[in-house]
Amino acid sequence: MAVLELEGDTAAVSxxxxxxxxxGGLFVAALLWIVLIGLAAILANVLPIxxxxxxxxxxxxxxxxxxxxLGTDQLGRDMLSRLIYGARISLTVGLLSPVIGLVIGGxxxxxxxxxxxxxxxxxxxxxxxxxxxxxxxxxLAVTAYLGQSALNITLVIGVLSIPAFTRxxxxxTLSLAQREFVVxxxxxxxxxMRILLRELLPNVALPLMAFxxxxxxxxxxxxGALSFLGLGVPPPAPSWGSMIGEGRExxxxxxxxxxxxxGFMFVTVLAFNVIGDTLRALTDPRPxxx
Amino acid sequence: MTRxxxxxxxxxxxxPTPRGTLRAxxxxxxxxxxxxxxxxxxxxxxxxxxxSRAILQLLPKRAKLSGRVRFGGRDLAALPAESLRRxxxxxxxxxxxxxxxxxxxxxxxxTQLIETLQAHLGMDGAAAARRSVDLLAAVGIPAPAxxxxxxxxxxxxxxxxxxAIAIALSCEPKLLVADEPTTALDVTVQAQILDLLAREQRxxxxxxxxxxxxxxxVAGRTDEVxxxxxxxxxxxxxxxxxxxxxxxxxxxxLLAAIPKLDSPPHTALPAIAGRPPDPTRPLPGCSFSPRxxxxxxxxxxxxxxxxxxxxxxxxxxxWHPLTLxxxxxx
Amino acid sequence: MPDSTSLPSAPxxxxxxxxxxxxxxGRTLSAVADVSLTVGRxxxxxxxxxxxxxxxxxGRAVLQLRRPTAGKVVFDGADLxxxxxxxxxxxxxxxxxxxxxxxASLNPRRCIGxxxxxxxVISGITDRTERERxxxxxxxxxxxxxxxxxxxxxxxxxxxxxxxxxxxxALILEPELVICDEPVSALDVSIRAQILxxxxxxxxxxxxxxxxxxxxxxxxKAVSDRIAVMYLGRxxxxxxxxxxxxxxAHPYTALLLEAIPVPDPTVMPATNIATGEPPxxxxxxxxxxxxTRCPRADRLCAEKVPILHATAGGQAVACHHPLTG
Numbered sequence: 001m002a003v004l005e006l007e008g009d010t011a012a013v014s015x016x017x018x019x020x021x022x023x024g025g026l027f028v029a030a031l032l033w034i035v036l037i038g039l040a041a042i043l044a045n046v047l048p049i050x051x052x053x054x055x056x057x058x059x060x061x062x063x064x065x066x067x068x069x070l071g072t073d074q075l076g077r078d079m080l081s082r083l084i085y086g087a088r089i090s091l092t093v094g095l096l097s098p099v100i101g102l103v104i105g106g107x108x109x110x111x112x113x114x115x116x117x118x119x120x121x122x123x124x125x126x127x128x129x130x131x132x133x134x135x136x137x138x139x140l141a142v143t144a145y146l147g148q149s150a151l152n153i154t155l156v157i158g159v160l161s162i163p164a165f166t167r168x169x170x171x172x173t174l175s176l177a178q179r180e181f182v183v184x185x186x187x188x189x190x191x192x193m194r195i196l197l198r199e200l201l202p203n204v205a206l207p208l209m210a211f212x213x214x215x216x217x218x219x220x221x222x223x224g225a226l227s228f229l230g231l232g233v234p235p236p237a238p239s240w241g242s243m244i245g246e247g248r249e250x251x252x253x254x255x256x257x258x259x260x261x262x263g264f265m266f267v268t269v270l271a272f273n274v275i276g277d278t279l280r281a282l283t284d285p286r287p288x289x290x
Numbered sequence: 291m292t293r294x295x296x297x298x299x300x301x302x303x304x305x306p307t308p309r310g311t312l313r314a315x316x317x318x319x320x321x322x323x324x325x326x327x328x329x330x331x332x333x334x335x336x337x338x339x340x341x342s343r344a345i346l347q348l349l350p351k352r353a354k355l356s357g358r359v360r361f362g363g364r365d366l367a368a369l370p371a372e373s374l375r376r377x378x379x380x381x382x383x384x385x386x387x388x389x390x391x392x393x394x395x396x397x398x399x400x401t402q403l404i405e406t407l408q409a410h411l412g413m414d415g416a417a418a419a420r421r422s423v424d425l426l427a428a429v430g431i432p433a434p435a436x437x438x439x440x441x442x443x444x445x446x447x448x449x450x451x452x453x454a455i456a457i458a459l460s461c462e463p464k465l466l467v468a469d470e471p472t473t474a475l476d477v478t479v480q481a482q483i484l485d486l487l488a489r490e491q492r493x494x495x496x497x498x499x500x501x502x503x504x505x506x507x508v509a510g511r512t513d514e515v516x517x518x519x520x521x522x523x524x525x526x527x528x529x530x531x532x533x534x535x536x537x538x539x540x541x542x543x544l545l546a547a548i549p550k551l552d553s554p555p556h557t558a559l560p561a562i563a564g565r566p567p568d569p570t571r572p573l574p575g576c577s578f579s580p581r582x583x584x585x586x587x588x589x590x591x592x593x594x595x596x597x598x599x600x601x602x603x604x605x606x607x608x609w610h611p612l613t614l615x616x617x618x619x620x
Numbered sequence: 621m622p623d624s625t626s627l628p629s630a631p632x633x634x635x636x637x638x639x640x641x642x643x644x645x646g647r648t649l650s651a652v653a654d655v656s657l658t659v660g661r662x663x664x665x666x667x668x669x670x671x672x673x674x675x676x677x678x679g680r681a682v683l684q685l686r687r688p689t690a691g692k693v694v695f696d697g698a699d700l701x702x703x704x705x706x707x708x709x710x711x712x713x714x715x716x717x718x719x720x721x722x723x724a725s726l727n728p729r730r731c732i733g734x735x736x737x738x739x740x741v742i743s744g745i746t747d748r749t750e751r752e753r754x755x756x757x758x759x760x761x762x763x764x765x766x767x768x769x770x771x772x773x774x775x776x777x778x779x780x781x782x783x784x785x786x787x788x789x790a791l792i793l794e795p796e797l798v799i800c801d802e803p804v805s806a807l808d809v810s811i812r813a814q815i816l817x818x819x820x821x822x823x824x825x826x827x828x829x830x831x832x833x834x835x836x837x838x839x840x841k842a843v844s845d846r847i848a849v850m851y852l853g854r855x856x857x858x859x860x861x862x863x864x865x866x867x868x869a870h871p872y873t874a875l876l877l878e879a880i881p882v883p884d885p886t887v888m889p890a891t892n893i894a895t896g897e898p899p900x901x902x903x904x905x906x907x908x909x910x911x912t913r914c915p916r917a918d919r920l921c922a923e924k925v926p927i928l929h930a931t932a933g934g935q936a937v938a939c940h941h942p943l944t945g
Contacts, residue, residue, distance in 0.1 A: 179724050180719045180720075180721055180724045180725040181724065181725050181726050181727045181728075183685060183717075183719070184717070184719065184725050184726075184786075184789070185727075185738070186685060187683060187685065187712060187715075187716060187717045188712065188713075188716075188738060188739045188742055188789075188793075189709040189710065189712035189713055189739075189742055189743070190738075190742050191709070194742065198727075198730075198738075199727050202727070202729040202730065203727070203728065203729055333808040333809060333810060334808050446897055448897050449897070476670035476671050476835065476898075477670065477835065477836070477837070477876065477879045477880060478670060478875060478876065478879045479670075479897060480879070480881070481878075481879040481881070481889065484881070484889070485889070503808065503809060504809075504881060504883075505809075505883040506880070506881030506882055506883040507881045509881065509882060509883045509884055509885045509887070510881070510882070510885055510887065510888055529885050530885045530886070533883070533884060533885050533886075534885075543810065544809060544810065545883055547809055547810050547812070547813035548809060548813075548838065548883055549813075549816070549836075549838040549839050549841065549842035550838060551837065551838050551841060551865065551877070551880060551882065553841075553842070554862065555841055555843065555844055555845065555861045555862070556820065556842070556843065556845075558817055558820070559813040559816055559817055559842065560813070561810065561813035561814040561816075561817050562810040562813070562814075563814070565778060565780070565811070
């Protein structure tokens with residue numbers, strides 16, 4: 001009898017991942033930026049920077065100086081400080097909104113993919129309706145009735161992100177639900193809940209997480225757009241989007257007023273994309289080639 | 291003496307992997323005369339697929355080929371891409387295991403056949419269409435004229451494989467490489483396809499290489515058999531001789547591990563313990579030694595070379611070849 | 621091995637007139653049509669047939685993984701088709717299934733130890749030491765070193781090793797009936813022999829009854845006491861292994877035997893194996909479903925569906941013109 005096949009056969013068991021080699025310099029840079037901007041946003045209150053709302057009427061649209069490292073905007077407010085406080089809004093909305101989509105959309109998608117039948121048809125139909133609803137109209141309606149605030153923006157974008165998560169979760173679940181290990185669990189007498197939580201969720205979680213990071217990137221841009229249009233966080237609270245909007249008027253005399261927040265947004269979104277992509281590639285449990 | 295149609299001289303294929311360099315094919319020598327059939331037998335991971343890719347010059351980009359692959363006297367690796375392309379079809383053809391991937395799913399059967407004929411034989415559309423119908427009939431497809439308009443997914447697995455064979459044979463190649471052509475098919479269809487290949491081969495005086503993991507498939511249908519293990523050929527002999535007087539313990543073990551139709555039920559199968567070695571960590575001695583009943587220290591330290599010390603026409607790579615109980619010692 | 625023509629005790633599994641049909645784009649696919657068979661306690665029934673014959677569907681229908689359209693499945697006196705919900709879940713522990721693709725049968729994100737312990741958790745065994753002991757036992761029984769494999773993930777193992785894990789998982793609750801659905805088809809020849817030996821050994825050790833489904837006649841012969849041959853959803857022939865192989869009564873069985881490649885160059889492979897391919901189960905031929913490929917078919921075969929009846933040799937055959945008897 002071939003007992004203890006693995007004895008001395010450890011060479012034949014492949015190592016899980018060669019993670020070190022595949023993390024590129026770009027990934028590290030992206031991670032560093034996110035950590036940097038995240039820390040700055042969290043510690044904004046204790047950082048030695050000026051208040052973002054202090055106006056200096058004498059130094060409007062001033063170029064970078066010792067007092068104002070990145071200059072001032074059209075109302076004399078410190079750009080660096082506004083950018084850091086703006087990061088707070090962007091990152092908060094950017095991270096919290098997709099969580100709504102992830103939890104609600106992810107759950108709906110998994111249940112739809114697993115149970116199929118009428119439940120799936122209803123879910124897909126409902127999600128399609130939400131998808132077809134013009135997002136701007138929705139945002140306008142919410143802000144008109146509930147007022148403009150960071151919380152409301154988070155809710156609006158969060159709800160609008162549900163369909164995408166539902167689709168991803170459903171697609172992944174569908175591809176897994178027919179796989180033999182799920183049937184095996186049914187053969188063993190596992191309840192539906194157990195199968196969903198112990199068999200399906202660990203496999204669905206990673207693609208969903210990778211999608212989550214990409215959703216964060218998109219949300220930051222969407223929040224920026226809404227703020228740019230005046231539907232987002234109301235002034236004087238700084239948001240990268242509203243800063244771009246305000247900087248629009250000064251494009252010919254002080255272009256950095258618009259470009260600085262745009263640049264920050266660009267780099268942050270890029271960083272989340274890179275991390276999301278790299279994580280998706282890394283967490284594929286199948287080893288390469290042999 | 292007629293020149294060998296295909297000859298492999300000291301061919302090796304190396305692949306870079308995250309775990310190290312993998313030697314998929316290790317110093318293989320082979321030759322095939324025109325009109326003869328060679329069977330290459332081995333389990334998964336033995337390198338037979340890489341060997342077939344090396345012959346067809348279809349290796350993945352990262353693979354490194356060393357040694358010479360000569361077809362009709364010419365070194366295939368040294369040929370420019372255009373000459374190689376012109377070889378494929380009229381001289382060299384291939385049938386793969388999964389016809390669904392070797393046939394283009396978005397083109398009709400007719401288009402694929404006609405295009406091949408036009409590209410390689412320069413036929414015009416009408417002549418190519420007529421010849422396509424003939425080809426489909428020759429491979430045993432009923433209602434061939436209608437099939438020209440069908441798509442691969444509308445046919446069964448056996449039918450698709452017949453179409454793949456028809457495409458391979460369309461330009462009257464001198465050598466056909468069949469890589470596990472029937473592994474994915476049912477046993478009755480398998481028998482039909484193998485019959486078809488044998489028939490066409492006789493008719494066209496075509497050389498054929500039949501790659502499989504099934505010793506039963508090569509037994510009745512090949513002139514010579516080569517057994518591969520861990521990237522090397524460990525035994526090679528004319529078919530009848532191989533089965534009657536096999537020398538390599540691996541070949542014997544492989545044959546013994548197949549359940550036989552004529553043994554009674556519940557006969558314990560003499561299984562080969564263990565698994566093939568990790569190709570990224572080749573052993574210093576014989577690759578089969580960890581699993582071989584007859585292995586000793588010499589086997590574990592020195593690699594046996596493929597040789598024919600008995601001058602019987604059968605080669606093997608073993609320090610302790612099997613001898614028949616009744617045979618007189620060398 | 622017991623002489624299976626006379627079953628000493630009541631059969632463990634009885635399938636009565638099982639029908640499995642399902643709609644496919646507007647038409648009905650008849651996967652299993654009126655199949656009845658019995659499996660005695662402690663015996664191995666081999667179920668053989670080519671792709672599309674319905675053998676896998678039958679296996680799953682027995683376990684109620686796919687609910688049959690009609691018919692009964694009686695396991696140790698209980699009608700599984702009438703069970704539902706909790707009762708069925710509890711019954712499941714006594715019948716297990718081993719799949720064809722060993723790697724796909726294991727959750728790629730769970731370690732081997734967890735996978736094999738899962739059945740124990742599901743049946744409510746909360747004592748961790750007890751669970752660990754039983755997992756270790758069964759892993760050793762199938763030839764794997766628990767300390768080496770416990771924390772590893774399925775993709776680190778070969779097909780043969782994964783199949784051992786699947787067998788361990790199926791056996792840890794000590795079921796009575798194990799349905800093996802092509803358990804060795806995806807494995808290499810040398811590994812196949814290992815796994816077949818392992819299954820025989822486990823059968824002895826745990827006192828199992830096996831329903832062994834495969835398309836490879838030689839493999840089925842090696843492990844079975846009795847054989848049932850299926851074609852396009854219907855049974856062709858059932859009988860003791862030796863009898864079916866040495867004196868096949870049904871033309872399809874004879875065809876299968878002829879087509880098997882024999883690893884002996886002195887045996888010439890049969891040429892001109894029956895023409896054509898199996899018809900589609902969406903549109904099966906009337907009467908006997910094999911008649912389109914049968915050299916003995918006539919008008920009666922097209923009109924009447926043959927019923928299983930006994931032959932002189934001790935087999936049951938469903939044919940109007942059987943080869944023997």
